[in-house]
Amino acid sequence: MLKYLLSRLLQGVVCIIGASVIIFVASRVSGDVTLLLLPPDATPEQQRIMRHELGLDKPYVVQYLLFAGRAVRGDFGKSYRWQTSALKLVLDRFPATIQLAVCALVFSVVVALFFGVLSAVYQGSWFDSFGKVFALLGQAMPGFWVGLMFILFFAVKLGLLPAFGRGGLKHLILPAVTLGWYSVAAQTRMVRSAMLDVLDSDYIQTARGVGVPRWILIWKYALRNAAIPLVTMLGVYFAAMLGGSFIIETIFAWPGVGRTVVEAIFARDYPVVQAGVLFTSIFFVLSNLLVDLAYGFIDPRIRYVR
Amino acid sequence: MGRLAVYLTRLGAVVLGLFLLTSFMNAEVNAAPKVSGELIIGFGAESNVLDVTKAAAGVDWYYDQQFYEMLIQADPKLERKNWLAESWTLGQEGGNPVIDVKLRKGVKLHNGDTCVAKDWVYCYERMKDPKISKWSHYQAAVDRLEVIDDYHFKIHFKKPDATYIPGGLRLYGISKAYFDKVGDDGVQNHPVGTGPWKFVSRNIKEDLKLEAFDQYWNKTQRPGVKNLTIKVIPEDMTRVAAFKTGEIDWIDAVPPAMITDVKAMKGVQTVSLLSGNNLFLQFNTHMPNSPFKDVRVRLAAAYAIDMDGIIKSVLFGQGERYASVGKGTLGYDPKLKPYEYNPEKAKKLLVQAGYPNGFDIPFYNLITPREPNIKEYGEAVAAYLTAAGIRCKIEGLEYAPWIAMGARQDPPDMDGIVSWMWGHGVVGDPGSPWAGYLHCYKEGTGWGSYSYWCDPEFDKLLEQSQDTMDPVKREVLLKKIGRLKFEKVAGGLDTYRPLVTFAWRTDKVTYTPWPGAYYRELREIGLKKK
Numbered sequence: 001m002l003k004y005l006l007s008r009l010l011q012g013v014v015c016i017i018g019a020s021v022i023i024f025v026a027s028r029v030s031g032d033v034t035l036l037l038l039p040p041d042a043t044p045e046q047q048r049i050m051r052h053e054l055g056l057d058k059p060y061v062v063q064y065l066l067f068a069g070r071a072v073r074g075d076f077g078k079s080y081r082w083q084t085s086a087l088k089l090v091l092d093r094f095p096a097t098i099q100l101a102v103c104a105l106v107f108s109v110v111v112a113l114f115f116g117v118l119s120a121v122y123q124g125s126w127f128d129s130f131g132k133v134f135a136l137l138g139q140a141m142p143g144f145w146v147g148l149m150f151i152l153f154f155a156v157k158l159g160l161l162p163a164f165g166r167g168g169l170k171h172l173i174l175p176a177v178t179l180g181w182y183s184v185a186a187q188t189r190m191v192r193s194a195m196l197d198v199l200d201s202d203y204i205q206t207a208r209g210v211g212v213p214r215w216i217l218i219w220k221y222a223l224r225n226a227a228i229p230l231v232t233m234l235g236v237y238f239a240a241m242l243g244g245s246f247i248i249e250t251i252f253a254w255p256g257v258g259r260t261v262v263e264a265i266f267a268r269d270y271p272v273v274q275a276g277v278l279f280t281s282i283f284f285v286l287s288n289l290l291v292d293l294a295y296g297f298i299d300p301r302i303r304y305v306r
Numbered sequence: 307m308g309r310l311a312v313y314l315t316r317l318g319a320v321v322l323g324l325f326l327l328t329s330f331m332n333a334e335v336n337a338a339p340k341v342s343g344e345l346i347i348g349f350g351a352e353s354n355v356l357d358v359t360k361a362a363a364g365v366d367w368y369y370d371q372q373f374y375e376m377l378i379q380a381d382p383k384l385e386r387k388n389w390l391a392e393s394w395t396l397g398q399e400g401g402n403p404v405i406d407v408k409l410r411k412g413v414k415l416h417n418g419d420t421c422v423a424k425d426w427v428y429c430y431e432r433m434k435d436p437k438i439s440k441w442s443h444y445q446a447a448v449d450r451l452e453v454i455d456d457y458h459f460k461i462h463f464k465k466p467d468a469t470y471i472p473g474g475l476r477l478y479g480i481s482k483a484y485f486d487k488v489g490d491d492g493v494q495n496h497p498v499g500t501g502p503w504k505f506v507s508r509n510i511k512e513d514l515k516l517e518a519f520d521q522y523w524n525k526t527q528r529p530g531v532k533n534l535t536i537k538v539i540p541e542d543m544t545r546v547a548a549f550k551t552g553e554i555d556w557i558d559a560v561p562p563a564m565i566t567d568v569k570a571m572k573g574v575q576t577v578s579l580l581s582g583n584n585l586f587l588q589f590n591t592h593m594p595n596s597p598f599k600d601v602r603v604r605l606a607a608a609y610a611i612d613m614d615g616i617i618k619s620v621l622f623g624q625g626e627r628y629a630s631v632g633k634g635t636l637g638y639d640p641k642l643k644p645y646e647y648n649p650e651k652a653k654k655l656l657v658q659a660g661y662p663n664g665f666d667i668p669f670y671n672l673i674t675p676r677e678p679n680i681k682e683y684g685e686a687v688a689a690y691l692t693a694a695g696i697r698c699k700i701e702g703l704e705y706a707p708w709i710a711m712g713a714r715q716d717p718p719d720m721d722g723i724v725s726w727m728w729g730h731g732v733v734g735d736p737g738s739p740w741a742g743y744l745h746c747y748k749e750g751t752g753w754g755s756y757s758y759w760c761d762p763e764f765d766k767l768l769e770q771s772q773d774t775m776d777p778v779k780r781e782v783l784l785k786k787i788g789r790l791k792f793e794k795v796a797g798g799l800d801t802y803r804p805l806v807t808f809a810w811r812t813d814k815v816t817y818t819p820w821p822g823a824y825y826r827e828l829r830e831i832g833l834k835k836k
Binding site for chain 2: 030031032035036037038039040041042043044045046049050053081082083084089092093148151152155156159162163164165166250251252253255259260266267268
């Protein structure tokens, strides 16, 4: 187990270094940031001074090594636009994105389990059809449109929920549902398909035969095995929600890191882009590792040995 | 004698008492009215920096204008008024211009200090330093500031700069002592100025909280509410939705497509005002074979576009046409009318210019919504040009590559038409923009930094207007340049000036638009008294 952990962590470090190189190169080749930071009538001398102040007149390799050397000490430099620590800017906003992504994931998993299990149990019924349609709607409709429609209906029309911003539970409902709905379809199909296989298996038939109550049979014995494929994919879905949060954060004025990093990309605010992408990479690597470990917990047959 | 002394003493006591009483009453009358309550409003964008000496983009003034003030500022009638300057005069010393400034006395800063001459010198020192200020080139003509006393200083120029006075004398009331105490980072986290609003707190990407400054020097033009929260809601529909639900009571930048809907709301007032930006089409007249070298082709483009139709249908009426210089801008000539839509004339001009079958040309279109519906406006313009024979191959560009495309290099990247913009300002002056796109490109100087036009006649007039600080003489020059520009379609084709619409609830909010920060100056916003 320890060997497995160390091996996965080492892979994660290589992945993060790779991500840092890619994002560094991509941001540098995107163009001259001084054109965006200075007014249009700034002189070439001002541009030269700014490039020097920001260290952008050094060779790319030198710039990367300086950046990497500072990054391992947690120093990603100052945001060109916000004039504040780039890492702090990202970290201050990260909890909001994590909160949104976790709630979206919980929503999608709960709904997927509900529809997936019952669709399998009542295969071919109206409920099965309804579940499929509900899930597909989430996948078919673009997230930004769904979010706006939710705002117009639940906030403006009904006045039940706030239209924007971060606050208590009420503020979380619309953005979390909007973000999570997209992956409900795939998760529901996965759970339904796995449940159908499991419900036909011998041990379930045996349990049924010895009189185990139906709902315990389904929700305790069958679901545990049917959930394995879903758990495997949770890391991927979570990463997708983290990455796709930018649109939802913009629609709902949610002060998350997705919006911060995307806006930094447009503004060529390199320190914020680098801090945001690297931190997200680290988070993604660790969350995938946790998912793999959870996999072993759900299915004890899985062993992390050579 | 004794009784007289007693009588006089009593009389004196009464007089003294009356004097003290009336002094106290006057103090009450002269004191600013106490304000209370809270207002929550919504902005579509927020400032990046709160240190005004480091402000870079126009959006930075959205917040900065609440805290900081200048020596000269424009009022709601768009007239420049002495503001923190009680008076100023333009003169000459040693053959160079000098502006003699007398400061308004007793202007308090938010930290309790009084704003005096040394603070203005400090501001100048920061704003001329290219390592601090992005606008250091605007101080390039200034030689030094000379302090005469706490409320009197002189701005000595080493050469004329005609844009300095229209720029409000380009300095802000800041506190040197505060900067020394907290440093740049401290000012960025908690700005201090002389403005009507004091900083309370800020959550980046969420909100800014302000409190009315009770020691603000201007007793009549000031906030009518104690606490103001500005919520940042970048998505247009969400901002309007929040306004409809009552979560916010005032919004900026109502999207053009929703203005009718918002106007129809009960108890809501809107106002549409010029945003200060000027949009135009740049033509590359530099390439040897460029069709736009011929004035007939440029005129053909001018007649080919139904700009009134585009403003009505694509921009939902949120634009105003202009010819060289818009109304309210120095150099405005009411006799110059924008080109009429006449596609037949456009085709004839192309034939005369030697393009009977038209020609193909790249059209670089900005797709980032720096102005509402700017992508659609560009597409409509390209469609009209194509219909007339100037067949546009549209390439959509996000903001960063668009800026890089437009910036002048040698040889230039821009090889066709680019949809461009360069604001003359709300109380406008075309000086700096024209220096950037109407003057020949001169490498290393800043002249023509985004220019695809070169004509020595224009260069001479522009440089002369830059050196003419007398506003009356300068206006004559600017009108002359404007007319030439219009007749030759020089420096591109002027299209429209965008309008920005604000909305507020009349049962709750009192509001007078002030032009600072592109009308985000919230000097006179308040709660309606019940």
